[in-house]
Amino acid sequence: MNKKTIKFFDKIQNIDRRYIYIVVALAIIFPLLIPFNSPTYVTKPTEDIYKKIDSFSGDKSKAVLLSFTHDASTMPELFPMEVSVLRHCFERDIKVFTICWIPAAAPLVDYAINTAKEDFDVQSGIDYCNFGYKPYALRLPIMLGMGDDIAKAVETDSQGRKIENLEIMQDIKNYDDMNLVVDFAASGSAIQWITYARAKFGANIAAGVTAVMVADNYPYLQTGQLMGMFRGLKGAAEYEKLVDVFASYKSEDHPHGRPFSKEIIDQTRVAITGDAVPYKYKKARIGMNAQSVAHIMMIFFILIGNIGYFITRKKVGGKHV
């Protein structure tokens, strides 16, 4: 190997980290500014959540609870999941409840509901209900209490109305009716739902977590204690596609969306470059473009770093440097 090559690798081994930062920034900013179409492959953990929620379509005796246990810092990954699930529920006339456990999540719940409900004729207290912020200290009593009587455990919604008087509560008493809890968190908070709501009352639990928390939740997914999981931004992108392809699909044969089909989802490509899909419903897929480029770039960095490492090591006689 000539001196020039060795010198080059020597140099890039000690490259100033600020250059790396610039490359990372560009790799993320450009795909966000200039979206392009890339395939979204739907995986089973996301598909299972979709199918479960979809099975409640039009059934007034079933409901979904969305639990928010995160703040604005993890919104880029979790918010598109929340909006997609709410959109799915509103599209398919499914009762949906929301609750949050940290004060910083309260405006986030409002923001998610307001973002999703703009396109639907839905009303608070009838089609959806925000239980609002409940202190974390009450998490356990409320989780357990909802197994007997939701109205008694939660008492009031975010607007101070008595839960038991709301129209949405007709035919909804406990986890037998509010049969799916989706916990959105940047931590392992779904475990509490599994321990109390699932183990004691048999509620179905799903989790929406940031990518770094995915590995932690895998044991529960494998045992079936989590019936599904949104795995970071990828999970959100997958759900966006599922809602686009099925729940939001409109035709003469299917005026209120069409049923799930593995064949259709595998074959369908949804374009995100035009105006066909509103920006708020394709945020995760645009984000996945940025993530794809960033991952490729990081792999490239790792490979270059290792090539440089081996060349430099060879130079110093095979010793570790």
Next chain:
Amino acid sequence: MKRQIPLIIIMTLGFMFVAHSFIPHKISADFFDWFQDWVKAISPFAVSLGVISLFMVNGTKISRKVPNWQYSVITLAGLVFTALAGFIWGTQSGTPYMWLFENVQMPMSATMFALLAFYIASAAYKAFRARSAQATVLLLAAIIVMLGQVPLGAMISKWIPETSKWILNVPNLAAKRAIMIGVGLGMTATSLKILLGIERTYLGGGD
């Protein structure tokens, strides 16, 4: 007495909760309802305590003009302004409180979290080296999982997402489960030590 009374409270309530979890009796259920009311009453005091503590800590910093005391002014101003915005105009869409959330808190929090990407990229470049067999396995696993996470992985080969899934479902799962079992046993042992009064460090002091 300063130590004995808290110990008695902890042991009594602790064992009552253990009993509640295993005995589905009316007395047990009534005890739980009674406890729920107490928790609801105590929680607001915890919030007040937090706010008072924040004012005291930052107030002291401002009055003593300690280095970077200006940040304390911003902290307190942020707390007061956001709370007032919520109390006066409410927290619904279109109010100053929501404006603050959407235009200040949301972008600032997301920015802080996004910085992680830069640190990870830099660390991956500088430190992720195949120095040994174990490090090489880690490196390969990381590359496969990273590729499996994005559409490009499946476009290169259908085996990449499949292998990524296998890595997460088998070696990752085995390690996670072992850690969880260890943590679970440790928690049970510590809880028992606290309930039986063997572990007392939480009371302050060393015995």
